[in-house]
Amino acid sequence: MIIGSNHIESHNEGLLKKHQNKLVFTASEIDNTEAVIQKLIDFQIAIPSWALGTGGTRFGRFAGGGEPRSIEEKIEDVGLLHKLNNASGAISLHIPWDIPQDYKAIKALASQHNLKFDAMNSNTFQDQADSEHTYKYGSLQNVNKAVRKQAIAHNIEVIKHGIELGSESLTIWLADGSNFPGQLNFRKAYQNTLESLEEIYDALPSNWKLFLEYKCAEPNFYSTTVADWGQSYSYVKKLGDKAQTLVDLGHHLPNANIEQIVSLLLMENKLGGFHFNDSKYGDDDLTAGALKPYQLFLIFNELVEGMDARGMNHAKDLGWMIDASHNIKDPLEDLLQSVEAIMIAYAQALSVDRKALEKAQEENDVVKAQEILQNAFRTDVRALVAEARLRSGAALNPVELYRSLAVRKNLIGERGLKTLATGL
Numbered sequence: 001m002i003i004g005s006n007h008i009e010s011h012n013e014g015l016l017k018k019h020q021n022k023l024v025f026t027a028s029e030i031d032n033t034e035a036v037i038q039k040l041i042d043f044q045i046a047i048p049s050w051a052l053g054t055g056g057t058r059f060g061r062f063a064g065g066g067e068p069r070s071i072e073e074k075i076e077d078v079g080l081l082h083k084l085n086n087a088s089g090a091i092s093l094h095i096p097w098d099i100p101q102d103y104k105a106i107k108a109l110a111s112q113h114n115l116k117f118d119a120m121n122s123n124t125f126q127d128q129a130d131s132e133h134t135y136k137y138g139s140l141q142n143v144n145k146a147v148r149k150q151a152i153a154h155n156i157e158v159i160k161h162g163i164e165l166g167s168e169s170l171t172i173w174l175a176d177g178s179n180f181p182g183q184l185n186f187r188k189a190y191q192n193t194l195e196s197l198e199e200i201y202d203a204l205p206s207n208w209k210l211f212l213e214y215k216c217a218e219p220n221f222y223s224t225t226v227a228d229w230g231q232s233y234s235y236v237k238k239l240g241d242k243a244q245t246l247v248d249l250g251h252h253l254p255n256a257n258i259e260q261i262v263s264l265l266l267m268e269n270k271l272g273g274f275h276f277n278d279s280k281y282g283d284d285d286l287t288a289g290a291l292k293p294y295q296l297f298l299i300f301n302e303l304v305e306g307m308d309a310r311g312m313n314h315a316k317d318l319g320w321m322i323d324a325s326h327n328i329k330d331p332l333e334d335l336l337q338s339v340e341a342i343m344i345a346y347a348q349a350l351s352v353d354r355k356a357l358e359k360a361q362e363e364n365d366v367v368k369a370q371e372i373l374q375n376a377f378r379t380d381v382r383a384l385v386a387e388a389r390l391r392s393g394a395a396l397n398p399v400e401l402y403r404s405l406a407v408r409k410n411l412i413g414e415r416g417l418k419t420l421a422t423g424l
């Protein structure tokens with residue numbers, strides 16, 4: 001399935017008049033329209049390979065059909081997204097679900113679709129068919145040194161794959177923890193994990209980053225060894241400059257103030273990147289912005305403020321990734337919606353009147369501060385996001401074009417109805 005530039009052009013032509021009217025109105029509401037559009041054009045969000053298929057739950061999986069069956073087809077799917085929105089210019093691979101065989105061919109395919117290889121993801125939460133030791137009682141934390149060694153070697157292997165593909169980061173998410181009080185000596189589990197991470201860290205090339213994700217619970221339900229941002233921070237601080245914390249929005253205890261976490265990690269130069277998604281109860285991995293768009297905006301508000309204060313490049317200095325799992329939606333449509341929601345939140349944050357907000361804060365003008373933030377949040381910036389796409393040759397309305405081209409039907413025709421995309 002190939003989406004041609006002619007498809008995009010005729011789609012855009014049909015929507016152009018309406019779009020231009022909206023844009024004129026939006027521009028009249030926002031002072032820095034041009035600067036916002038340029039930042040939106042530069043902004044790219046990596047798509048995780050495992051989100052291209054239906055994840056399901058432990059109760060069942062309802063495959064949608066036409067899902068990618070190989071690393072090549074996953075690259076093609078992200079290529080489709082990127083063609084539609086020009087904002088998904090990277091794929092985040094997962095080992096061993098995506099073992100690259102022919103690096104040269106895979107790199108060539110990716111560059112044909114204008115895609116880069118974002119963070120590599122290791123997996124020590126499942127036993128592989130050929131693995132000698134089990135991760136049933138943890139990986140990097142395990143009381144058994146041989147298990148730890150196996151998990152360390154796997155992570156180093158993942159780095160090697162990444163080097164070949166031109167990736168520059170490794171994301172480590174650990175399922176390690178315990179299910180029952182007394183099962184684990186917390187201090188020893190911490191020490192073992194730290195020593196294991198140190199060995200992995202030592203194998204990182206100088207231009208690489210190590211992102212350490214945290215998660216409050218699941219699959220372990222009594223303790224998790226990297227459970228929150230403070231614990232992740234404590235590890236990455238000890239590891240060194242190349243190690244940073246990764247924030248997955250669904251990995252917090254209920255009502256956690258994620259925007260404050262983000263602000264402080266950024267201040268400490270320890271914010272590595274994100275796994276965007278949304279949730280109501282736990283690690284729900286739902287579409288970004290589907291439930292708490294104001295929270296997403298507040299996170300971006302801190303990011304823009306903090307990155308500008310540190311002179312950081314919004315597009316390059318953090319790892320922007322989606323982490324999603326789909327039960328009922330077409331994964332590609334869901335990912336288009338997530339990217340759109342992230343871009344909207346970013347555009348709104350860029351349009352906040354920073355000087356006025358700072359003044360309101362200095363004067364303890366609480367009402368004014370709220371007015372400023374909510375004014376930005378309540379301004380419809382969708383035309384700016386669409387304009388960024390238009391200028392970069394993408395579709396004004398990606399989901400609409402995806403549907404009118406019957407992309408899923410075509411993929412089912414090519415790949416069949418019964419396909420399994422990931423190991424999930």
Ligand code: AOS
Pocket residue numbers: 050094121173213215248275283323
């Ligand atoms: C797990 O809950 C984490 O969010 C991981 O980032 C991710 O979903 C996993 O690594 C997929 O392989």
Ligand code: ZN
Pocket residue numbers: 173213248275323
């Ligand atoms: Zn994640």
Ligand code: ZN
Pocket residue numbers: 215248250251283323
């Ligand atoms: Zn997760």
Ligand code: ZN
Pocket residue numbers: 248250251277283284285323324
């Ligand atoms: Zn998640």
